[in-house]
Amino acid sequence: MTSTVSDDRGWLRAVPADGALFTRAGHHVYPARRLSELVQGRPPGVTGSQWSTASRAGFDFVICAVDTGRPIVAVEIGPVAAAGSAQQRAERLKDAVSAAVGLPVLRIGSPTLRAAEHGRRLVEYVLDARAYAAGGAGASGAGGEAAPVGFRDILGRLPDGRTGPVNDLGALARAAAVEAYVGRQLADPIVRGLHVRWADGPAQGWSWVHVRPDACLVERVSVTEHRFSCGIDTARLAEDLATVAVGERLRAAEIGGQELLPRAQLTAEIVALSQRRHELAGGFAFDHLCAD
Incomplete structure (x- = not known):
């Protein structure tokens, strides 16, 4: 159950730790949540009809900070909505409400990838990449030192024994x-x-x-x-x-x-x-x- 305590952006609810799917890199990751579970009431500039539709829409995962419970990003994985379809209109409305309350959204569009089979690995990967970037790992210094090594380009031993980029999905x-x-x-x-x-x-x-x-x-x-x-x-x-x-x-x-x-x-x-x-x-x- 979601708390009614809002975060510092005012409209987003803080999500309690219970019910988290897993924890990684200082974040709790929750399974599917509806927008109404993350937002305290209808935000300004959103009509009642728009809110009624958007609030029922959901995300595949919600990532929250461990210390505050504040939503960091909502994640969707699945097929891209067809142009002009009802699904696309609903998606745009959900994005508009998310923008109104300051909820970041990460959307992966694919006819093959699905949240159930691929979502956890993707979320873990993104959290690890963000932690690597935030920690300054691979950053170059002054005096002509080597260029920074990006998370994707870290070399190591691959499962087949070769040396290669260990973070190549x-x-x-x-x-x-x-x-x-x-x-x-x-x-x-x-x-x-x-x-x-x-x-x-x-x-x-x-x-x-x-x-x-x-x-x-x-x-x-x-x-x-x-x-x-x-x-x-x-x-x-x-x-x-x-x-x-x-x-x-x-x-x-x-x-x-x-x-x-x-x-x-x-x-x-x-x-x-x-x-x-x-x-x-x-x-x-x-x-x-x-x-x-």
């Missing part, structure tokens, strides 16, 4: 692709990908493997931070999560029987994305894939 999927190739289920063992950040929108990651020389298994994931920072480059996180999604599909019984995208069409879509580089924060760094 897609590592198991890459290993699964090699196994599938050895088992003659893939035409190529390499998991390829790209990532971009829309100037006025989410970060997006693509990942794919060649099931046949002319057909690919493709996954796309978006990461949207509303008033929140994951502590890492969200575009790279989106690509890693897309690779995780590829790994999920590689575990299916019949890889070749899944929905595949013609390789020529994938290349055309990459070219089309490259032509919108003026809409991207940081431009487009994957021109080498346009002639794949």
Whole structure:
């Protein structure tokens, strides 16, 4: 049950420790909560009808500070709402109410990833990345010292004995692709990908493997931070999560029987994305894939 004591932003309720799913890096993580469980009444500027709809909407996880019980961010994981759909309208309303009360939101959009199967690992990863960034780990000093090492780029021993980035969420999927190739289920063992950040929108990651020389298994994931920072480059996180999604599909019984995208069409879509580089924060760094 949620307390009626608000945090210092006035409208958000402090959530008691009982009922937490787990605790990590100074935060309690709670399973699904409705917006009405996190907000004390209808905030100013929100109509009764809007509040009635938004207050029933929920989040997959809520992360709160251990010391105050204050919500730090609400997390959603699942398919992206179709443009113009009732789901999209409800999502926008929920986002508007969350903004009105100062509740940060992290949204992972994926047709494959789900909160039940992948949420805990993702939340743990983000909390660890934020703790690493807040602690200044890897920061460079004056006098020409080495550049900072980001959380994603920390090297260590991988499960297969190789040295590589231990915080690569897609590592198991890459290993699964090699196994599938050895088992003659893939035409190529390499998991390829790209990532971009829309100037006025989410970060997006693509990942794919060649099931046949002319057909690919493709996954796309978006990461949207509303008033929140994951502590890492969200575009790279989106690509890693897309690779995780590829790994999920590689575990299916019949890889070749899944929905595949013609390789020529994938290349055309990459070219089309490259032509919108003026809409991207940081431009487009994957021109080498346009002639794949």
